[in-house]
Amino acid sequence: MLKLAVFDVDGTLVDSQGDILASMEAAFGSVGLDVPTRSQILSIVGLSLPLAMARLVPDATDAQRDQMVESYKDAYADLRRKGGHAPLYPGIGDLLTRLGGHDNLLLGIATGKSRRGLDALLDGLGLPVRFVTTQVADDHPSKPHPSMLLTALRESGVEAKDAVMIGDTTYDIEMAQAAGMHSIGVAWGYHSQEKLSGSNLLAKDATGLEQAIYEILGEFT
Template structure:
């Protein structure tokens, strides 16, 4: 495995479990607007989408102005909860994930990246809070791209790193991640511990049920491509 490889991770639901903070922030946002609270299932179903798209799906009868207001209220609530609890508590790593990232980063022929529905500020705070500076060589966020599953994020990641699509893999927990990667010509690995049901990941090249399985699956995918 000598070719330069790129492994791009989704964040929420793949690297970290932020669902408690996400759900509470969403509930606060809708309460501030006097709207009925979306269900937990509905909220987790939109994780990964850009906030404007997510709010339109959660409140389809509301105006565009209300969607913007909800997004702003959500961001305000999320920032407040993160400041109160601290990043490791509000967005803890899934067991074994931090060690996996460090192990992969030490490989000379592997580059790591992220493609997330988070904002630039949100991702920066997460990386800083977990002490992961300089780990991800390409970081694609919602501020500068159309929402997933549009392939813009991954095409930018490939351009920044100079890695060919056939040598890159997207790892995520939602159908949005899988569809985005397929559109970009990348291989996909779905993780079942996140926010979409396992059967929503059927479009993935492989599905894994535990973090420890990821290195072996990556090797298998790359071996088949050589």
């Protein structure tokens, strides 16, 4: 029986907050608005960019928000070209390698990144695993809408009861609940542990995450 583990990216697999903060500074500067605080910016990580901008500046015009989205994307891509990729969190590379060695465990991604951003990140990381399904903001409503996970389930041929969503924000947990999937919150990301209380389990490091995946999905071959 196939199982599926779906990962968020920013704040879960990679620590990209430095790039996110710098790109937001460029986005707000492009329309002459004051940059929000670090905590305000990190609170919207995981949402699609249009929704994130709407949350951060609800009084901005549509034209301003469109400009901010494009400026953010350009700044983020420029940072990738100049500085390489955001680093994996400790132990994540080895964890993915071990998980990828199971014949009946499939791996997937559900992220608020664009396809361009995700492809560039995965190319830069050179991970020794294959993600059989990768869902991005270009193709779906923003988290916590379950569209990403429902599509991941269809593409992988796995039932919701045999799948788990792993993420660092309330948006990931609520998305999993809406899709009828289990969820694991990770304590090293951008939302507090208290906000992740709706998850089935909470992992404090990569070793704990591996144990949580086994606990929820069972044994693998």
